[in-house]
Amino acid sequence: MRLIVERFPETARDLWTDEDTVEVQIARGSVVETLRTLRDDSQFGFFMLADAAAVDYGVGNQFEVVYHLYSDKHPAWLRVRVPVERANPRTPSVTGLWTGAMFHEREMYDMMGIVFEGNRDLRRIYMSPDYRSFPQRKDFLLPDDAADSSAAGVNPLERPETWDLTTFSRELTSSAATYPPLDTQVDVPAEAYPHGQESADKSRPA
Amino acid sequence: MTAVDPETRIPDPIDVDAAEEARLRAAAGLGPPAPVPGSEYAGFELIGVPDRPPQTEREREMYTLEEGEMLLNMGPQHPSTHGVMRLVVKLRGEVVTDLDPVLGYLHRGIEKLCENATYTTVLTYVDPMDYLASMHNEHAPAIAFEKLFGIQAPPRAEYIRALVVELNRVFSHGLMIGFLALDMGGLTPILYSFINRDDVVELLASISGQRMLFNFFRVGGVNWDVNDEFLSRLGTWHGTVLKSIGDNEKLITENEIFKGRTQGMGILSADQAISYGVTGPNLRASGVPFDVRKAHPYSIYDELEFDVVIQERGDVYARYLQRIAEIKQSLHLIDQIMDKMPHGPVQAQVPGIIRPKPGRAYGAVESPRGLYSVYAISDGGPTPYRFRMRDPSFISLQVMPLLMPGHLIADTMAIMASLDPVMGGVDK
Numbered sequence: 179m180r181l182i183v184e185r186f187p188e189t190a191r192d193l194w195t196d197e198d199t200v201e202v203q204i205a206r207g208s209v210v211e212t213l214r215t216l217r218d219d220s221q222f223g224f225f226m227l228a229d230a231a232a233v234d235y236g237v238g239n240q241f242e243v244v245y246h247l248y249s250d251k252h253p254a255w256l257r258v259r260v261p262v263e264r265a266n267p268r269t270p271s272v273t274g275l276w277t278g279a280m281f282h283e284r285e286m287y288d289m290m291g292i293v294f295e296g297n298r299d300l301r302r303i304y305m306s307p308d309y310r311s312f313p314q315r316k317d318f319l320l321p322d323d324a325a326d327s328s329a330a331g332v333n334p335l336e337r338p339e340t341w342d343l344t345t346f347s348r349e350l351t352s353s354a355a356t357y358p359p360l361d362t363q364v365d366v367p368a369e370a371y372p373h374g375q376e377s378a379d380k381s382r383p384a
Numbered sequence: 385m386t387a388v389d390p391e392t393r394i395p396d397p398i399d400v401d402a403a404e405e406a407r408l409r410a411a412a413g414l415g416p417p418a419p420v421p422g423s424e425y426a427g428f429e430l431i432g433v434p435d436r437p438p439q440t441e442r443e444r445e446m447y448t449l450e451e452g453e454m455l456l457n458m459g460p461q462h463p464s465t466h467g468v469m470r471l472v473v474k475l476r477g478e479v480v481t482d483l484d485p486v487l488g489y490l491h492r493g494i495e496k497l498c499e500n501a502t503y504t505t506v507l508t509y510v511d512p513m514d515y516l517a518s519m520h521n522e523h524a525p526a527i528a529f530e531k532l533f534g535i536q537a538p539p540r541a542e543y544i545r546a547l548v549v550e551l552n553r554v555f556s557h558g559l560m561i562g563f564l565a566l567d568m569g570g571l572t573p574i575l576y577s578f579i580n581r582d583d584v585v586e587l588l589a590s591i592s593g594q595r596m597l598f599n600f601f602r603v604g605g606v607n608w609d610v611n612d613e614f615l616s617r618l619g620t621w622h623g624t625v626l627k628s629i630g631d632n633e634k635l636i637t638e639n640e641i642f643k644g645r646t647q648g649m650g651i652l653s654a655d656q657a658i659s660y661g662v663t664g665p666n667l668r669a670s671g672v673p674f675d676v677r678k679a680h681p682y683s684i685y686d687e688l689e690f691d692v693v694i695q696e697r698g699d700v701y702a703r704y705l706q707r708i709a710e711i712k713q714s715l716h717l718i719d720q721i722m723d724k725m726p727h728g729p730v731q732a733q734v735p736g737i738i739r740p741k742p743g744r745a746y747g748a749v750e751s752p753r754g755l756y757s758v759y760a761i762s763d764g765g766p767t768p769y770r771f772r773m774r775d776p777s778f779i780s781l782q783v784m785p786l787l788m789p790g791h792l793i794a795d796t797m798a799i800m801a802s803l804d805p806v807m808g809g810v811d812k
Contacts, residue, residue: 198680198746199745199746201744225658226658226661226674227661228748228755228757228774229746229757229759229772229774231759231770231772231774233761233770233772234770244759244772246746246757246759248674248679248680250674250679253680254680255680255746255748257744257746276659276660276661277659277660277661277782278659278660278661278662278779278782279661280782281661281778281779281781281782282661282779285778289495298440298441298442299440299441299442299443300439300440301439301440301443302488303487303488304487304488304491304811304812305488305491306488307439313493313496314495314496
């Protein structure tokens with residue numbers, strides 16, 4: 179941990195540690211260089227990419243790509259957090275460092291809509307290729323609204339907007355009219371819709 | 385979960401149909417939408433699957449055929465794909481030249497489900513992921529959540545956890561051996577494997593109540609203590625397991641046909657394995673001594689003695705031998721666990737609805753297929769804010785386009801079986 183502070187004084191911010199993880203936050207621009215140093219430098223030796231995950235901190239906040247690295251020279255996992263703008267969710271790909279980041283990045287693109295620049299196979303991996311939404315974003319409403327069931331630990335009676343189910347469901351399905359003009363919604367990358375306006379997902383209420 | 389404000393919610397694109405979009409654009413004084421990215425492929429000649437223009441460079445390369453090549457779909461329900469997965473294989477004659485795995489047929493959105501479930505119920509949702517290693521599936525979230533809450537399972541619970549996890553590893557590796565032989569046309573070993581598996585599964589059912597999706601782990605402990613029935617079954621099983629696994633081994637290990645079809649096939653070098661993120665027995669069969677139980681000891685593994693076995697050649701045969709060696713290590717571990725198991729409670733005091741402090745935790749275990757890890761974020765609410773699972777077989781599948789080209793199509797299944805993927809985990 180001390181090593182990281184010495185070596186990356188300007189990029190590493192917000193160092194934090196728990197019993198077996200050291201956490202470091204770096205800027206988006208320096209992802210590839212920093213991870214390459216962490217991997218190749220003999221002092222660090224984080225040769226294995228254990229995990230790469232995306233986190234959505236909600237509308238108005240940012241995305242975050244989180245890398246977990248393993249080194250046999252240090253007694254802790256290294257967690258590298260990279261903030262990514264929600265309005266322009268682009269970040270460099272690390273498939274040049276670890277080929278195995280490919281499926282991680284495809285999954286993050288599929289689920290969160292984060293575009294990895296330099297990844298030569300950024301396709302959807304779980305959802306069908308003509309699917310047009312990003313299911314793990316926090317503003318993705320579940321069709322059956324399972325999030326509001328009592329099983330989720332939330333009492334529906336605490337949420338006035340769910341009292342009148344007719345209004346609520348109409349709001350869900352036709353609320354497009356209340357949105358700003360489409361051109362201002364830049365948070366969904368254009369690459370997400372390569373195949374026209376038709377949606378294959380017919381499971382949503384009409 | 386907080387209520388979503390309809391003003392700030394970004395519309396799902398599927399909410400907006402074309403007519404509505406045109407109307408909104410007209411109202412806002414905007415022209416027609418920009419051309420759809422990808423329309424430059426409009427004149428592209430479509431060959432085989434998929435029946436749409438390629439989206440990426442790699443896809444275009446894969447689905448463009450040269451003279452004498454053809455595409456073949458294996459799956460989604462091919463019996464050798466170990467679940468519902470489609471392999472698009474590019475063939476020249478009978479030799480594979482390229483390959484594209486198509487996933488998602490079994491995708492259930494377990495991560496999203498878990499983000500809407502309380503911490504205690506998450507442990508039931510992760511069971512059907514890697515359905516041959518349900519105990520491991522529960523172990524990693526249990527570790528991560530315990531870090532989040534700052535509680536510790538009692539020692540006896542940790543020993544029971546290690547015991548059931550190693551039992552699970554024994555039957556999972558045993559099944560892999562049977563499936564490997566089955567995919568190459570040997571019908572007998574799978575029967576022996578299932579007999580062995582049934583013994584272990586009955587054993588685990590006597591402690592957890594279920595045969596497959598055990599639902600045995602709890603945050604801060606385990607559901608049941610070991611009972612007399614379990615102990616007597618374990619004694620009987622332990623006396624016979626080496627012989628029954630040995631019977632299976634005798635059928636395969638020195639079998640000339642098996643050796644001829646597995647030795648030197650699908651060779652994965654150590655550097656490639658690390659770069660592709662392969663973990664677990666597949667990585668160790670390539671000669672890298674990485675085992676989470678030694679690298680970052682969790683549970684009680686720092687108190688137990690065992691070797692990280694490695695193989696040198698990294699071919700299909702080495703991956704088979706690796707499974708046999710790991711079964712023996714697991715039996716050795718089970719011996720030690722039974723000797724050392726302390727008395728005491730099996731469940732820590734945990735409130736009914738758990739609301740941990742905001743924070744992040746990473747829990748990693750060594751599952752039969754490799755590094756299985758959970759990254760959980762708490763925002764102080766009763767459900768995890770983000771629940772991320774890294775499934776080892778999902779990542780290991782990436783080496784298939786590396787290993788299979790150059791081999792006959794009949795041998796691709798041997799290579800795939802040696803990687804031992806489980807589609808429930810791959811598709812989450």
